[in-house]
Amino acid sequence: MTALAGAEYKDGLGHKDNFYHTLQVLDNLSAKSNDLWLRWAAILHDIAKPLTKKFEEGHGWTFHGHEVVGGRMVPKIFTKFRLPAHEEMRFVKKMVELHLRPISLTKENITDSAIRRLLFDAGDDFDALMMLCEADITSKNKQKVKRFLENFQLVRERCREVEEKDHIRSWQPPVSGELIMETFGIPPSKPVGLIKDAVKDAMLDGLIPNTYEAAFAFMISKAEELGYKVKKP
Secondary structure (H helix, E strand, C coil), X not given: CHHHCCCCEECCEECCCHHHHHHHHHHHHHCCCCCHHHHHHHHHCCCCHHHHCEEECCCEEECCCHHHHHHHHXXXXXXXXXXXCCHHHXXXXXXXXXXXXXXXXXXXXXXXXXXXXXXXXHHHHHHHHHHHHHHCCCCCCHHHHHHHHHHHHHHHHHHHHHHHHHCCCCCCCCCCXXXXXXXXXXXXXXXXXXXXXXXXXXXXXXXXXXXHHHHHHHHHHHHHHCCCCCCCC
16 A cells, blocks of 8 residues: 555656545545445555556556456455455455446447446446446546546446346356257366357357357357367267
8 A cells, every 4th residue: 555655757747646546536435335345445446556557658657457466466465454255355356357447438439249248247246346436536627527427427328228138247158068068078178168258258249149049059160160069969
C-alpha cells in the first residue's frame, strides 16, 4: 500500500497518487455497499500498479497488466493476513482481474461477443463488479464523472439486453468433458480441454446458438480437426 503513495513526474507528465485514489474508491464504494469483500476488492484493485508502472515516450505513465498481476497477488495477501482463502478470496481476485473490463467496453463499439464474455466471466458477481467500476471514478471533473457514469449505464443496458436473450450468467456448457471423452474414447487430457473451450468460445462469439445440437455438431468438427473420430459403439 505504501508503494502506491506519491506521483512521479517525467517530461512534465505525471500520474495520480494511487494511494489516495484507492482511499477515494473505498469511500465511494462504502457509501453504497457494506459488503466487506467488495471493499477489500476496492482496496486491492490497483495494488499492482507500482509493479507495472512504466513511462512510455510520447504517451506518459502506463500500468499495463496491473489487473492481471494484481489478481495473482490477492491469494498471497489473503494468506499473509490470514483472511478466508476460499470463496471470499476468489471473489476479490475476480474483482481485481475484471475491474477494467467494463471500462474498456465504454471505449469501443460494444459487440454482443464482448458483452457475453463479460457476463460469462463475471457471472453472479456482475452487479458487484459494476459497483466497483463506478466507485473507481475519482476525477474532480464533474463533466468527466457524468460522462463515465453515463457510459457505464450504457454497458449495463447492453448487458441486460444480451442477458435476456442469451442467459449467459446462468449458462452451463452443453458439452461436458465427460461427454467429449466418451464420444471419442479419449482419456482426460489437453485435447479434451481444447475441444470444450472451443465450443464455449464459439457460443460466446455467436458462431453457434446455445443449443445442445449445435454444440454437439461443433464438438465433432473441432475434434476432427485435432484428429479424433467418433468412437464406434
